Amino acid sequence: MAGRSGRAGRGRPLCETGDSLRTLRPLALLVLIVLLAACADGGGRAAPPARPSTTTTTSTTTSSTAGAAAPAPAPARRFTVTGSRAGFAHGYELVRRESPADVEADLDLMASTGARWLRAGISWAEVEPASGVYDWTGTDRVVLGALTRGLSVVAVVGSAPTWDSHPGCRAGECAPNDPAPYADFMRVVVQRYAPLGVHHWEIWNEPNHVPFWAPRPDPVAYTDLLRRASSAIHELDPSATVMNGGLSPAPDQGAEISPLTFLRRIYELGGGPSLDAVADHPYQYPNRPTSPEPTNAFLQTARLHDLMIEHGDGAKRIWGTEVGAPTRGPRSVSEKDQAVWLREYYDVWNGWAFTGPLLWYTARDKGNGSDIEDSYGLVHHDRSPKPGFAAFVTMVADSSLVPNGVGSRR
Numbered sequence: 004m005a006g007r008s009g010r011a012g013r014g015r016p017l018c019e020t021g022d023s024l025r026t027l028r029p030l031a032l033l034v035l036i037v038l039l040a041a042c043a044d045g046g047g048r049a050a051p052p053a054r055p056s057t058t059t060t061t062s063t064t065t066s067s068t069a070g071a072a073a074p075a076p077a078p079a080r081r082f083t084v085t086g087s088r089a090g091f092a093h094g095y096e097l098v099r100r101e102s103p104a105d106v107e108a109d110l111d112l113m114a115s116t117g118a119r120w121l122r123a124g125i126s127w128a129e130v131e132p133a134s135g136v137y138d139w140t141g142t143d144r145v146v147l148g149a150l151t152r153g154l155s156v157v158a159v160v161g162s163a164p165t166w167d168s169h170p171g172c173r174a175g176e177c178a179p180n181d182p183a184p185y186a187d188f189m190r191v192v193v194q195r196y197a198p199l200g201v202h203h204w205e206i207w208n209e210p211n212h213v214p215f216w217a218p219r220p221d222p223v224a225y226t227d228l229l230r231r232a233s234s235a236i237h238e239l240d241p242s243a244t245v246m247n248g249g250l251s252p253a254p255d256q257g258a259e260i261s262p263l264t265f266l267r268r269i270y271e272l273g274g275g276p277s278l279d280a281v282a283d284h285p286y287q288y289p290n291r292p293t294s295p296e297p298t299n300a301f302l303q304t305a306r307l308h309d310l311m312i313e314h315g316d317g318a319k320r321i322w323g324t325e326v327g328a329p330t331r332g333p334r335s336v337s338e339k340d341q342a343v344w345l346r347e348y349y350d351v352w353n354g355w356a357f358t359g360p361l362l363w364y365t366a367r368d369k370g371n372g373s374d375i376e377d378s379y380g381l382v383h384h385d386r387s388p389k390p391g392f393a394a395f396v397t398m399v400a401d402s403s404l405v406p407n408g409v410g411s412r413r
Contacts, residue, residue: 090120092325092362098141114152117399121149122157128164159205171218186231197240207248211265219258222268233277249282249324252300270314288328323361329375342390
């Protein structure tokens with residue numbers, strides 16, 4: 004996600020779908036709504052608030068009590084495709100910055116690659132700007148847009164609103180002051196989206212990295228948040244997959260905490276049972292993924308699994324919920340190297356039996372500037388392709404060679 008500056012180490016649309024697909028998309032949503040309504044006879048899951056719509060950009064702000072019940076639909080089918088290993092990660096820009104038309108075009112672009120996953124950022128601060136008041140407009144557009152295109156969603160929920168921000172936070176994504184409201188918010192989010200097919204949840208983003216857990220990372224406070232959130236999710240969706248916030252490749256330096264140290268502290272503090280999988284962000288740029296230095300964050304993935312084994316969690320998988328390489332700005336790589344390294348990332352990752360999917364950050368450049376934050380995409384901001392786009396499509400097409408048991412839901 005945004006704020007990658009603190010790391011040690013993103014013409015014409017490519018996949019223009021035409022008027023026929025734009026006509027089918029609302030029809031697909033209508034069919035999904037009818038199916039859910041027809042099956043509304045219980046099913047064991049807690050109920051969501053009113054079914055959201057992606058056919059309008061009008062604000063859907065509501066005021067309600069967290070976790071308020073409504074008639075319960077039967078569970079929708081899971082969208083997970085066993086054996087799928089690839090997808091895209093996007094931050095809050097899809098709900099904060101992009102126009103509705105750009106979001107639709109970006110989702111079309113991602114789906115056109117054959118990818119099966121989208122890591123979608125759900126900003127608590129954006130959705131619940133005041134306690135008990137919700138605006139789902141942007142989040143609905145992204146989540147439902149992904150699901151209707153056959154993409155499974157990993158929902159990452161973070162960014163404390165001002166009314167529950169840590170009092171010492173002055174910049175970046177603030178840590179919560181009280182973890183209880185976050186757990187309450189997770190109940191509302193799960194009630195809304197689990198019946199529609201969202202069953203993978205990431206608790207915060209990079210909580211070991213100052214820009215996303217300001218004013219400074221705190222394993223004790225984070226583990227408390229993780230345990231509360233995981234309990235809230237599993238109460239409503241017992242078979243959900245709950246992951247820690249994907250860990251940044253930060254060093255043990257200053258306020259930063261490395262992935263190994265942070266995960267070790269989660270286990271020491273009793274957070275292991277709250278995890279169904281471990282999430283990591285093994286960025287290695289500007290060096291290649293297999294470069295031999297001992298600080299290689301990508302190859303460190305194996306050491307994270309060793310730590311999981313030490314704590315009896317060897318059967319759980321590690322998901323790479325972000326990885327990538329920017330092509331402009333300081334510490335960037337060439338577009339050619341981005342394409343070569345993309346394939347290297349996936350070839351090595353898919354060779355590890357303990358890994359789940361690996362999600363590329365991002366599909367499209369955020370802008371045309373020279374900052375690395377603008378250039379992680381596999382296509383430019385105008386959606387003209389970089390060499391990495393063709394490399395990704397080819398890699399996904401080759402993923403049928405991966406055994407079905409690899410990359411299963413947990």
